[in-house]
Amino acid sequence: MLNDLFLKFxxxxxxxxxxxxxxxxxxxxxxxxxxxxxKIKPIYILSGILFVFWKSELSQPIFDFALSNGIxxxxxxxxxxxxxxxxxxxSYKYWNSTSQQIFEPKRVLKPIIxxxxxxxxxxxxxPKHYEKxxxxxxxxxxxxxxxxxxxxxxxxxxxxxxxxxxxxIELPEKRAHILTSIKVDSINENTTRIALDSILSFTVEGNGxxxxxxxKKKDVEYVRNLNxxxxxxxxxxxxxxxxx
Numbered sequence: 591m592l593n594d595l596f597l598k599f600x601x602x603x604x605x606x607x608x609x610x611x612x613x614x615x616x617x618x619x620x621x622x623x624x625x626x627x628x629k630i631k632p633i634y635i636l637s638g639i640l641f642v643f644w645k646s647e648l649s650q651p652i653f654d655f656a657l658s659n660g661i662x663x664x665x666x667x668x669x670x671x672x673x674x675x676x677x678x679x680x681s682y683k684y685w686n687s688t689s690q691q692i693f694e695p696k697r698v699l700k701p702i703i704x705x706x707x708x709x710x711x712x713x714x715x716x717p718k719h720y721e722k723x724x725x726x727x728x729x730x731x732x733x734x735x736x737x738x739x740x741x742x743x744x745x746x747x748x749x750x751x752x753x754x755x756x757x758x759i760e761l762p763e764k765r766a767h768i769l770t771s772i773k774v775d776s777i778n779e780n781t782t783r784i785a786l787d788s789i790l791s792f793t794v795e796g797n798g799x800x801x802x803x804x805x806k807k808k809d810v811e812y813v814r815n816l817n818x819x820x821x822x823x824x825x826x827x828x829x830x831x832x833x834x
Contacts, residue, residue: 591710611674614711615641616681621707623685634682638675645671719794719805721814723768729822730785733833737776740784743832746774754787759824764809766794768821786825789818 593609619637623630643649646669695703733740746755754771761767769792773785792813796805816824 591706594710608671608674611671612677615674616677616684617707618711619678620681620685621711630682630685634678638678641675642672645669718796719810720791721810722791723789724791725789725818725821727770727786727789727818727822729825730783731826731829732777732781732783733829734780735782735833736779737774737782740774740782740833744774744784746772756790759821759828761813761824764794764812765796765806766792766809766813768792768813768816768824770825784829786822789821 593606593613597606597609615637619634622633622637626633735743741755744755744757746757754773757770757772759768759770769790770786771788771790773783773787775783775785777783794805794810794813
């Protein structure tokens, strides 16, 4: 829950993107096994099948129905997420180990633990609208800071096999961000150039935590209608704010 509510937004990278899946798939069958201790294997097998279904295009009608009725549900179809299935045998082995008997919660704590667990399972990522942009840029700006500090300050990260660093232009008032790829080069020990190489895509998120009012079309239209000079200006302003 900490990852979903805080870490994903403060430290957006591959680790935070997958951490919730690993934690959730570890805990989900373990949680239900405590209620049905004689059905452990079927619970773990069914959990794996449900995870594959949830992450595939086969589950899209469920999301379409939910969003059409104002329920905020979202997931990204990414078959690389199926690697998370490797956590199931670890969870199963932990269930059968003696270490899971170290802590026995008091009776009064059990409803609290059950409630928190259920909330963490049904709390989903907010609904999102995603569009590709695919624009090349030659805009660059210099900052008075050394190379390594710039990288740390901007929380740069890479996705997949991309060679360039990914950087997000945030538009909090529109609940949106624009994904870019940038190049960071050291000019000297006190000056670093930050070049906007490509404008890749934009994402607009819905409102709410578990249930959502959906995505505002005017926010999508606003970001969609931004031209390249306007995006470059937003990039420049955010970079300046980072190093004020």
